[in-house]
Amino acid sequence: MSEDDSGFPTDYEIAQDADLEHITDVVEPFGLTEDDLELYGDYKAKLSMDAVERLKDQRSEDSNLVLVTGMTPTPMGEGKTVTTVGLGQAFNHTGRQAMIAIREPSLGPVFGIKGGAAGGGYSQVLPMEDINLHFTGDIHALTAAHNLISAMLDAHISKGNELNIDPNNISWKRAIDMNDRALRNMVIGLGGESGGQTREASFLLTAASELMAVLALADSLEDLKERVGRIIVAYDEEGEPVTVDDIEATGAATILLRDALKPNVVQTLEGTPALVHAGPFANIAHGTNSLIADQAAFGMADWVLTEAGFGSDLGAEKFLNVVSRFGDVEPSAIVLVSSVRALKYHGKDMWPADMDELEEPDVEAVEAGLENLDKHAANLQQFGVPVVVSINRFPQDTDEEIEAVVDHCESQGIPAGVSNVFSEGGEGGVELVEKITGAVEESEADFEFLYDTEESIKSKVETVATEIYGADGVNYVDGAEDDIERMEELGLDDMPIVMSKTFHSFSDDPSKKGVPKDWTLDVREVYPSAGAGFLVVLTGDVMDLPGLPGRPAAADMDIDADGTISGLF
Known part of the structure; x- marks a missing residue:
């Protein structure tokens, strides 16, 4: 196995060296059989809707949800997904039955700057290349359903416009699962009468589509269809909303999403089952995996590990005020992921980030940045849930820097543990698991929302x-x-x-x-x-269709004649 510049194998090499179990064997200890699965080869499957409904009814009163979130990150991210995956492995490593539920990656970020979203090191979900690329086709189905609605909307306007839709007041964009800045703003309908109504239009990333948010919040096919039907796509000349139902696109769009609603099940490097399903933005949507996957996971395990996007001010706040409100998914504990480099990023008041400088030892900068971590912790404690800080350790972190974070958290009365799940897998998260379970056992959690929806x-x-x-x-x-x-x-x-x-x-x-x-x-x-x-x-300029950087990650990807992929991370 080759190594990267740090002397550590690449994510792809670790994934390729893994011995995967057949997916039916992975889920069998969790109460599922092959009849509960719709197989996509040996290592991927979807849960049947019959299995989902049964699992919902099997949820134990003692089940616990652990929400993984983070402090304000550097542009490279601080390891929420690797922590979530690693904790799932660590819970099972300690004899506790656990499931992981995370979002599906989008091709745009995979080929852009961020790369994949399947964890990393020895805490990955597999098969990582499938998950990061086409997977089971969910995002393609969403793209097709979104653009079907777009096509039917424009067809209605150009073929009589019985609903009196205002062409200058259309809110529904088109969708693509690729970072392409050239499609942010355009004029469509050129070419005369056969080209349709000429108007301004734009694309967004499929992950930013309201259909993605709808899929992630629906708890049944019936609920999905109802939600799709009430999406507002435009306004008429009187300013009244026009919905998907109004343009008669609900049934067809829902047909395209029928299979996408079923949660995907894969495995980690250590054979822990993982539901990888849906992937709404944590900015213009709520930023978590599907509610239906969380509910199914509760029927399979005593501990469910899930993740919220971005820092806790965006992702966790939305999970706690929105997702928890729509479904019975109140967390028993919240893991707040931090890193030495992110603390230095804030302690040095650095913008833009200089990642090389952040690798240099600097205890004073770490200590100066702790106020950001403290603010995130205090915010989360307002919801009445215990908070545990996870310090995602990177190779360049010194013992003195790590000790400064642990000592500070302990002085604030917040449990903190070092996470080595990237380099050690589940074993590297055992300390953190004990901190989490201890916090849950000692807690008198009384979860509450931050606001009432009836407020203005x-x-x-x-x-x-x-x-x-x-x-x-x-x-x-x-x-x-x-x-x-x-x-x-x-x-x-x-x-x-x-x-x-x-x-x-x-x-x-x-x-x-x-x-x-x-x-x-x-x-x-x-x-x-x-x-x-x-x-x-x-509250600012929203980027719902990112662009590629000068040298995108795609430029370093390749595939050999035998099908071996390189550069995917």
Whole structure:
């Protein structure tokens, strides 16, 4: 096995060296048989809907959900997924039955900067190349369903427009599962009458589609169909919403999503079952795997490990205020992932990030950055759930830097453990598992939401802005006040909210590190995701279709004549 510059095998090499079990053997100890699976080869499968319904009914009263989130990360991420996967392995390593439930990767980030989303090192879900590429076709199905709705909407407009749709007030974009900045803004319908209605249009990444959020929140095929039907795609000349139901696209779109609704089951390097399903953005959506996968996992194991996207100010806040509200998935404990390099990133008040400089030992910078970690921990404790800090150890971290973090957390009364799951697999997470189970056993958890959905939209926005982000208040700019009034007129003001904000900072300014003081949050737009069941509150420029960097990750990928892949990570 070859090694990278650090002397450690690459993720792909570790994955290729693994001895995978047949997926039926992986799930058999968890109460499933081959009849419960729809096989996609030997190592991938979907749970049948009959199995899902049975598993929902089998949930134990003693089941526990562990939500993995993180501090404000560097642009490279601090290892939430590898921690989630590693903890699942570690729980089983200690004799506790555990399941993992995480999001599916999107091809855009895989080929762009971020790479895959299947964990890493010795804490991966497998087969990693399949999961990071086409997998079971869920995202392709979502792309097709999204664009079917787009096609039917434009066909309606060009063939009589009986609904009197305003071509200048269409909210439904087209979708593609690839980072392609050239498709962000365009004009369609050129070529005369046969080209349809000429208008401005744009694409978004499939992961940013409301259909992805709908899929991730639906708990049955019937619920999925209902949610798809109420998605607002445009407004008519009177300003009234036009839905997927109105353009008669609900049934066909749901047909395309029928199989995509079924959770995918794979395995980790150590044979722990993992449900890898759905992947909504943690910015303009809620950023977690599917609710149906979580509910199925509860019927298979006593401990379920799941992950929220970005830092806790975005991902965990949405899980706790939105996902937990829609389904019975209140966490028993929250794991807050940190790293020495992220602490130095905030302690040095660095923007943009210099990853080479962050690898240099600097205990003072680590200590200066601890205020960011403390703010995340304090935010999460507001929900009445115990918090445990995981320090994801990298090879360059010194003992002194690690000790500074552990000592600080202990002085704050927050359990903290070092995670070595990347290099050691499940065994490297045993210390952290004991911290988590101890916190759950000692806790008198009394979970509560941060706001009531019956509060006004402004009240909900200002609660998140002040109590989570640390803002002094909120400014409503660029027509946001009109948007709020419109949501109230449409009777959509009783929904939970999804705040769209930069993940680089607690504030709406990505350059501000640590815990910014003396600032006001600017809200510039509010619009409904009626199918998903929440309002989206935009606080900055939203990138729903990223572009590729000057040298994308794809440039270093290759495949040999025998099918061996290189450069995928």
